[in-house]
Amino acid sequence: MDIEQISVGLLEQALRSWRKGELPPTELLDLELIKQTDGSAQTRSNSLRDRIHQHIAQQLIACRNRADLPPGEIPPRSLETLKTQIAVDFATERLGLTRWSALYYQYVEGSLDVKDLAKYALGDSARIQETNEREFRRYVHAALKLLTHTVRDWEAEAQRGLRRVQLPAAEYLHDGYYDPTGSLVKELAQLLNAPNGVQILSIEGLGGIGKTALARRVADQVTGHAEIARVIWISARQERFNTGSGAHLEHDDHAARSRADVISALVNKLGYEHLDRLSTEEKVERLILVMAGLRALIIIDNLETLDDSRLLVPDLVRMQGQARFLLTSRDSLSGFDAIHCRSVPQLPFAESAHLLNSELGRLGDKRRLSEAEAHQIYATVGGVPLALKLIAAQLADFLDVSDVLSDIRRAQPNDAPELMFEFIYRRTWRLLGRSARRLLLAIYDAVAPEGADLDWIIGITAQDGLVRTDFKAALSELRRYSLIETIPAHVPRYALHRLTITFLQTNVAQTRWCGSADVKP
Amino acid sequence: MNTLDLTWETEREDLAALYQDDRAERLAWAIEYARQCRGQPLLVKQHLTDWLTLLTHVHDRLDLHEAALELISLLYQPVIHLGHFAEWTSQVRFAIAVCDRLGRTAEQAEFLERLVEGTLGLAYWSSGRLLKAEWHMRRSAQAAKQLNARWQFARQTGNLALVALFRGRLLIFIG
Numbered sequence: 203m204d205i206e207q208i209s210v211g212l213l214e215q216a217l218r219s220w221r222k223g224e225l226p227p228t229e230l231l232d233l234e235l236i237k238q239t240d241g242s243a244q245t246r247s248n249s250l251r252d253r254i255h256q257h258i259a260q261q262l263i264a265c266r267n268r269a270d271l272p273p274g275e276i277p278p279r280s281l282e283t284l285k286t287q288i289a290v291d292f293a294t295e296r297l298g299l300t301r302w303s304a305l306y307y308q309y310v311e312g313s314l315d316v317k318d319l320a321k322y323a324l325g326d327s328a329r330i331q332e333t334n335e336r337e338f339r340r341y342v343h344a345a346l347k348l349l350t351h352t353v354r355d356w357e358a359e360a361q362r363g364l365r366r367v368q369l370p371a372a373e374y375l376h377d378g379y380y381d382p383t384g385s386l387v388k389e390l391a392q393l394l395n396a397p398n399g400v401q402i403l404s405i406e407g408l409g410g411i412g413k414t415a416l417a418r419r420v421a422d423q424v425t426g427h428a429e430i431a432r433v434i435w436i437s438a439r440q441e442r443f444n445t446g447s448g449a450h451l452e453h454d455d456h457a458a459r460s461r462a463d464v465i466s467a468l469v470n471k472l473g474y475e476h477l478d479r480l481s482t483e484e485k486v487e488r489l490i491l492v493m494a495g496l497r498a499l500i501i502i503d504n505l506e507t508l509d510d511s512r513l514l515v516p517d518l519v520r521m522q523g524q525a526r527f528l529l530t531s532r533d534s535l536s537g538f539d540a541i542h543c544r545s546v547p548q549l550p551f552a553e554s555a556h557l558l559n560s561e562l563g564r565l566g567d568k569r570r571l572s573e574a575e576a577h578q579i580y581a582t583v584g585g586v587p588l589a590l591k592l593i594a595a596q597l598a599d600f601l602d603v604s605d606v607l608s609d610i611r612r613a614q615p616n617d618a619p620e621l622m623f624e625f626i627y628r629r630t631w632r633l634l635g636r637s638a639r640r641l642l643l644a645i646y647d648a649v650a651p652e653g654a655d656l657d658w659i660i661g662i663t664a665q666d667g668l669v670r671t672d673f674k675a676a677l678s679e680l681r682r683y684s685l686i687e688t689i690p691a692h693v694p695r696y697a698l699h700r701l702t703i704t705f706l707q708t709n710v711a712q713t714r715w716c717g718s719a720d721v722k723p
Numbered sequence: 724m725n726t727l728d729l730t731w732e733t734e735r736e737d738l739a740a741l742y743q744d745d746r747a748e749r750l751a752w753a754i755e756y757a758r759q760c761r762g763q764p765l766l767v768k769q770h771l772t773d774w775l776t777l778l779t780h781v782h783d784r785l786d787l788h789e790a791a792l793e794l795i796s797l798l799y800q801p802v803i804h805l806g807h808f809a810e811w812t813s814q815v816r817f818a819i820a821v822c823d824r825l826g827r828t829a830e831q832a833e834f835l836e837r838l839v840e841g842t843l844g845l846a847y848w849s850s851g852r853l854l855k856a857e858w859h860m861r862r863s864a865q866a867a868k869q870l871n872a873r874w875q876f877a878r879q880t881g882n883l884a885l886v887a888l889f890r891g892r893l894l895i896f897i898g
Contacts, residue, residue: 650772
């Protein structure tokens with residue numbers, strides 16, 4: 203049903219029908235917002251009626267609260283109570299209260315007709331009865347207009363709900379976090395799913411440990427749970443890191459992601475694009491209202507890359523309502539009481555060795571690493587899944603583990619994990635052929651971190667002179683070295699891991715060229 | 724610095740050189756593709772973040788700024804129609820800075836107007852906040868006047884007159 207078709211007249215007709223115990227107009231029974239209600243037209247009608255009646259009653263109580271009045275009896279126990287309550291409501295001369303009161307007593311409570319209600323609400327001494335009735339009807343009509351907006355919002359929300367899960371495709375599902383038993387995924391999903399469960403959960407750990415992959419899996423589990431109606435994924439852009447080689451990296455204001463960007467993204471992903479013009483503070487205020495009744499799981503990936511991530515946390519606390527937030531961050535948020543922090547542990551030795559061997563198998567290398575070799579690797583890079591995968595890809599070319607680890611050893615994971623990855627990537631870069639290098643750089647330059655389809659990638663690389671056969675070989679080379687992720691979807695997408703982007707960004711940025719904004723002769 | 728690091732310095736130079744090699748061609752392809760995508764909002768939506776990535780990278784190459792300007796102009800309308808104000812603002816700011824540097828004042832005025840004042844003015848007008856609308860449109864008209872962008876100036880003056888009419892202040896506006 204077109205949202206615009208939900209009109210004041212249609213709703214009034216429905217309210218009138220319900221008062222008489224009849225079904226509402228059939229158009230309303232086709233609303234998306236009651237589509238999920240099983241059963242007959244009567245059941246759907248009851249479901250809509252209850253929701254609308256409840257909303258009207260809630261609005262009335264809220265208006266009374268704002269006017270410093272007691273909530274009153276809803277429904278009133280006696281006619282005397284009704285008379286007193288409606289008179290008090292109207293005596294306040296508050297527009298909102300008088301409107302909702304008029305609507306409630308006419309259509310929800312419904313025991314008196316307009317003539318009597320107008321008399322009790324507006325008095326019968328100073329005015330002629332007809333004037334009072336007209337005025338009372340105007341109040342009812344004004345409240346019906348407000349109700350129409352609300353029902354339209356509900357319906358819009360329900361229609362948006364048809365595309366309610368906005369997760370990236372199964373990114374890193376097989377390539378990231380390594381959790382064969384799925385115990386951590388189950389534990390986190392349970393925390394979020396429990397009726398009075400954790401509202402803000404932060405997954406924390408080193409770069410490359412698999413936080414994003416874990417969050418993705420948790421989201422998959424939670425999606426099917428009845429408590430959660432929507433799942434929204436917001437990804438913060440990757441940061442640049444300094445490799446410690448002394449080169450200074452410029453901060454790019456245009457690329458910076460901030461609290462304001464996250465709030466904007468949330469507004470857009472929830473389908474409230476029209477709020478875009480508001481200030482961040484105003485958006486937060488509006489989101490508080492939206493989230494109050496929204497059972498959603500909102501994932502904010504790579505939170506630590508925001509310039510002002512700590513300013514965002516209080517907003518999340520205020521907005522949480524019925525929503526759940528799942529954050530991933532390298533920096534711990536344990537300083538915030540409202541956040542439940544869970545760090546992703548490094549893989550234990552046995553699982554690391556298993557991952558190395560299964561990666562070798564995937565690459566067609568039939569050998570199995572000896573325990574001593576696996577220990578040697580584990581002692582160098584720890585149980586960081588991405589590092590293990592990159593190392594395994596190099597091992598398929600080099601028989602000697604010491605060769606592969608020689609320069610990585612200078613950077614211990616506990617000292618500087620980014621530095622460890624820098625050395626791993628340098629080595630992988632050396633193993634790539636020229637076409638694969640060009641493809642990698644083209645993807646870095648013109649493909650968003652969320653990935654692009656093959657047609658786009660072919661388009662941008664056709665200019666690099668990569669002919670079709672070269673392109674295929676280059677693509678499989680990047681896959682082989684785990685430099686590119688294939689994101690399964692209706693149209694598969696290809697993306698670089700965040701740490702791969704950071705490696706390229708760091709090394710490209712350290713050299714200035716003629717024609718660059720900071721020209722070096 | 725040990726030997727390995729020295730080796731990497733050379734390799735890094737190669738990496739960066741390889742990266743710079745085809746950037747102009749990639750941007751040219753992206754512009755051509757944006758042209759083909761006009762009137763196809765779904766395609767624009769699908770690749771918007773890719774264009775944004777490319778444009779953000781282009782910021783550091785002076786010689787590609789003019790081409791970037793063309794891409795921003797091509798994508799402006801469809802992106803705004805899709806409602807991606809937040810992601811797009813930084814690109815329009817960049818376009819304004821480029822126009823300023825290149826002395827393309829008329830285009831600069833157009834981008835300025837698009838970025839804030841005029842668009843904001845219209846947004847406030849449509850939401851019934853006439854005082855704010857008038858304020859932003861007045862600033863937009865002033866900017867256009869200073870930059871001698873006559874078309875923008877005429878347009879904003881017309882909008883201002885309408886807002887003033889709505890506010891019942893036409894005489895004050897004329898005065």
